[in-house]
Amino acid sequence: MKYVFLICDDEKTSSSMEEIRADPAFQAYDAEVDRRGGSLGGARLRPVAAATTVRVRDGETMVSDGPFAETKDFVGGIDIVECADLDDALALAALHPYASRGCIEVRPVWE
Amino acid sequence: MGVTAPETVRAAVDAAYRDEWGQVVATLIGLTGNWDLAEDCAQEAFAAALATWTRDGVPSRPGAWLTTAARHRAIDQLRRDTKGAAKVRQLAVLERVPIEPASEEIPDERLRLIFTCCHPALPFQARVALTLRTLAGLSTGEIAKAFLTAEPAMAQRLARAKRKIVEAGIPYRVPPAELLPRRLTAVLAVLYLIFNEGYDEQDGRRALAAEGIHLARTLARLMPGEPEVRGLLALMLLLEARRASRTVDGVLVTLENQDRSRWDHALIAEGVATLDEALAMRRFGPYQVQAAIAACHTTAPDAEATDWPQIAALYAELARLAPSPVVDLNRAVAIAMAEGVSAGLALVDELAESGRLDGYYLLPATRADLLRRDGRLAEAATAYEEALELAPTDAERRYLKARLCSL
Numbered sequence: 001m002k003y004v005f006l007i008c009d010d011e012k013t014s015s016s017m018e019e020i021r022a023d024p025a026f027q028a029y030d031a032e033v034d035r036r037g038g039s040l041g042g043a044r045l046r047p048v049a050a051a052t053t054v055r056v057r058d059g060e061t062m063v064s065d066g067p068f069a070e071t072k073d074f075v076g077g078i079d080i081v082e083c084a085d086l087d088d089a090l091a092l093a094a095l096h097p098y099a100s101r102g103c104i105e106v107r108p109v110w111e
Numbered sequence: 112m113g114v115t116a117p118e119t120v121r122a123a124v125d126a127a128y129r130d131e132w133g134q135v136v137a138t139l140i141g142l143t144g145n146w147d148l149a150e151d152c153a154q155e156a157f158a159a160a161l162a163t164w165t166r167d168g169v170p171s172r173p174g175a176w177l178t179t180a181a182r183h184r185a186i187d188q189l190r191r192d193t194k195g196a197a198k199v200r201q202l203a204v205l206e207r208v209p210i211e212p213a214s215e216e217i218p219d220e221r222l223r224l225i226f227t228c229c230h231p232a233l234p235f236q237a238r239v240a241l242t243l244r245t246l247a248g249l250s251t252g253e254i255a256k257a258f259l260t261a262e263p264a265m266a267q268r269l270a271r272a273k274r275k276i277v278e279a280g281i282p283y284r285v286p287p288a289e290l291l292p293r294r295l296t297a298v299l300a301v302l303y304l305i306f307n308e309g310y311d312e313q314d315g316r317r318a319l320a321a322e323g324i325h326l327a328r329t330l331a332r333l334m335p336g337e338p339e340v341r342g343l344l345a346l347m348l349l350l351e352a353r354r355a356s357r358t359v360d361g362v363l364v365t366l367e368n369q370d371r372s373r374w375d376h377a378l379i380a381e382g383v384a385t386l387d388e389a390l391a392m393r394r395f396g397p398y399q400v401q402a403a404i405a406a407c408h409t410t411a412p413d414a415e416a417t418d419w420p421q422i423a424a425l426y427a428e429l430a431r432l433a434p435s436p437v438v439d440l441n442r443a444v445a446i447a448m449a450e451g452v453s454a455g456l457a458l459v460d461e462l463a464e465s466g467r468l469d470g471y472y473l474l475p476a477t478r479a480d481l482l483r484r485d486g487r488l489a490e491a492a493t494a495y496e497e498a499l500e501l502a503p504t505d506a507e508r509r510y511l512k513a514r515l516c517s518l
Contacts, residue, residue, distance in 0.1 A: 001280040085282040086232055087290065108279050 009102025342399030
């Protein structure tokens with residue numbers, strides 16, 4: 001099954017891309033993803049300050065600044081991965097460094 | 112073969128429902144991955160059994176008969192409606208796997224079912240409902256009634272849970288070794304909640320306590336090497352043994368005042384034997400410790416003979432394994448009994464100051480009780496009044512009022 005990891009944290013700290021690439025925890029996670037056949041796509045997102053949410057209600061498009069939900073944590077990136085089942089996906093998600101400081105929302109892909 | 116007496120058949124179907132429902136549903140889910148189909152076909156198989164067994168006699172292996180009947184129905188239903196790749200796949204599996212198992216050694220599908228029902232990706236209340244529906248065979252209406260929920264809401268909760276299992280890819284299996292300890296803890300929590308829901312209530316929810324015990328017995332048989340499963344079963348049996356004497360005319364009776372001749376001594380013997388088997392495996396856990404505490408109480412010939420130093424030591428062990436302010440409160444009571452009221456009161460006051468039990472009626476109730484034993488009646492009265500404000504049920508309020516009046 002394909003799963004999307006929504007990688008969330010509170011944005012209190014923001015590492016540079018260079019720092020992330022040099023972080024052994026990220027390297028270990030990437031190595032595990034590669035070992036499983038590689039990522040199917042993913043991206044690191046700009047901070048939530050740059051987010052805009054679109055909702056259409058009764059044919060009317062409503063644009064609001066900010067994230068989709070008012071919570072402490074924000075989606076900071078996504079990974080698309082292929083996993084055998086939810087337990088497998090949860091095990092991989094738990095390896096992502098953000099699982100320890102924010103959270104990873106695991107969502108099955110509608111296939 | 113002649114016609115079998117209707118009451119004999121009725122009894123055989125009832126017994127099979129109790130013992131085989133979970134296995135029939137679990138096997139069908141294992142074959143098709145389709146939870147609704149499995150439940151529907153199991154239901155139909157049990158309905159057919161009533162008529163067929165009356166005509167042909169009760170089969171020697173009712174479980175195998177019911178599983179086969181349910182499979183035939185699943186095949187019929189899928190043939191009628193073979194649209195979509197999933198249905199074709201389910202049908203192919205159903206038709207390929209031999210109908211008659213080669214021997215009696217069928218791997219028990221119920222374990223896969225219970226671990227899936229209790230998966231942590233499902234909301235806790237849904238785990239409880241799903242376990243009662245698919246494993247214990249309670250109807251949606253019965254579960255709704257037990258949890259004081261409207262039937263449509265309960266039906267929706269069950270449907271959502273089943274949909275999530277399929278859509279999120281929750282695996283239908285017994286978790287591998289590295290996941291097993293935590294997942295087993297989740298299963299035991301569900302079973303204990305089912306038992307407690309039936310234990311605490313005075314009304315028509317009693318059946319839940321029996322279901323909890325039945326499920327724990329089944330799990331203990333299926334996982335003979337897991338001491339905590341036995342520990343939980345022992346705990347349930349030892350609590351159940353005292354149930355008849357817990358209230359008199361709707362008023363709670365404390366352990367020390369309970370009529371011990373009304374305790375169920377066969378259950379106590381079974382509970383103690385089950386606990387001994389668990390302890391012999393020498394891997395202790397919170398359920399075993401709680402069962403050991405219950406055993407200390409139930410094996411004492413009278414309240415005075417209770418081994419309070421042992422109980423206090425067990426609560427200290429429980430606080431280490433599963434820290435909780437409620438455990439600390441119980442330990443304070445045991446210390447009061449073992450070492451004297453003032454030692455216990457000091458611990459209760461410490462707990463009160465920590466604020467960890469704010470709003471919990473047993474904190475002032477326990478304090479009141481210890482103050483009463485210490486002869487500080489005015490302070491005890493104030494504490495009883497405080498507890499009365501917080502007590503959640505009528506039985507508890509009646510008990511506290513009686514205590515307050517007797518000061």
